[in-house]
Amino acid sequence: DVKVTQSSRYLVKRTGEKVFLECVQDMDHENMFWYRQDPGLGLRLIYFSYDVKMKEKGDIPEGYSVSREKKERFSLILESASTNQTSMYLCASSLPGQGTSYEQYFGPGTRLTVT
Amino acid sequence: KQEVTQIPAALSVPEGENLVLNCSFTDSAIYNLQWFRQDPGKGLTSLLLIQSSQREQTSGRLNASLDKSSGRSTLYIAASQPGDSATYLCAVRRGAQKLVFGQGTRLTINP
Numbered sequence: 194d195v196k197v198t199q200s201s202r203y204l205v206k207r208t209g210e211k212v213f214l215e216c217v218q219d220m221d222h223e224n225m226f227w228y229r230q231d232p233g234l235g236l237r238l239i240y241f242s243y244d245v246k247m248k249e250k251g252d253i254p255e256g257y258s259v260s261r262e263k264k265e266r267f268s269l270i271l272e273s274a275s276t277n278q279t280s281m282y283l284c285a286s287s288l289p290g291q292g293t294s295y296e297q298y299f300g301p302g303t304r305l306t307v308t
Numbered sequence: 309k310q311e312v313t314q315i316p317a318a319l320s321v322p323e324g325e326n327l328v329l330n331c332s333f334t335d336s337a338i339y340n341l342q343w344f345r346q347d348p349g350k351g352l353t354s355l356l357l358i359q360s361s362q363r364e365q366t367s368g369r370l371n372a373s374l375d376k377s378s379g380r381s382t383l384y385i386a387a388s389q390p391g392d393s394a395t396y397l398c399a400v401r402r403g404a405q406k407l408v409f410g411q412g413t414r415l416t417i418n419p
Contacts, residue, residue: 197351236397236409251406283351296342297399297407299352 196220197300199284205306212271214303216284225267226285226297227251227259236283242267243289274307281305310335310402314410322418323390329383329413331398336376339401343372343383346395346412355396356383388417 200215216225226241228251238251240259248259256278260268267286271278284300311334321327331341340359344352356365356372358381364373371384381398395414399407 233411235411236399236407238406241406285352295340295401296354296357298354299344301351302349304349 197284197286197298199282199300199303201303202301203304203306205308206271206274207308208275210271210274210307212274212305212307214269214271214282214284214305216267216269216286216300217265218267218286218298219265220286220298221264222286222298223264223289224287225261226287227257227267227269228283228285229253229280230283230302231280239269274305276307279305279307310338310400310408312398312400312408312410314396314398314413316413317411318414318416320416320418321388323388325388326384326386327388327415329385329396329398329415331381331383331410333379333381333400333408335402336379337402338376341372341374341381342399342401342407343370343381344397344399346397348395352397390417390419393417 197218206212224243227239228236230236237253239257240251242248242261245264258270282303285297287297313332342357343355346352358365358374369386374381393416395412397412399409
């Protein structure tokens with residue numbers, strides 16, 4: 194079974210802090226994704242990575258950066274956390290390309306509260 | 309811009325009933341469509357994936373259909389059980405890698 198793990202289930206940080214959210218997958222997937230999920234807005238893509246050191250902006254990248262130094266690990270960084278970044282953050286991974294192999298597998302989520 | 313809509317936002321049915329969840333999308337140029345389940349406070353679990361060339365996929369009591377030309381997909385759940393209570397999300401794949409999600413249908417199965 195594909196396993197995607199996230200470093201924390203719950204996190205509370207103060208405004209202005211630098212925050213790291215980490216995601217690890219064990220299936221050698223090329224693609225990794227970070228989403229945030231908010232009531233009434235659904236899931237929105239923040240960034241994704243299609244290979245080590247490669248990244249592409251999603252729909253809402255402002256205020257975030259990412260790092261992918263190893264294939265299995267994808268980090269989301271909030272350079273200076275703000276209260277409007279309070280949300281549920283979900284990481285996902287998948288194989289590349291088309292075909293039935295392209296399912297996205299999700300981690301359990303990190304609920305981040307910025308006070 | 310691709311938009312995905314799920315109606316209704318919430319549905320409550322008695323145990324044992326068969327039910328259908330709906331998903332519609334505005335741009336028929338999709339690679340595939342995926343149905344997910346999300347339990348409260350948890351991540352997403354993939355249920356079914358339908359390629360753009362397929363009409364339906366089945367897994368156990370679940371059957372998903374796809375009509376690309378009309379921009380619609382349905383998820384059919386047979387003989388519903390209380391354990392099926394969750395939020396169900398559909399997502400279409402656009403471009404090379406990206407999914408666009410609907411806002412989900414919150415399903416409650418009453419014993």
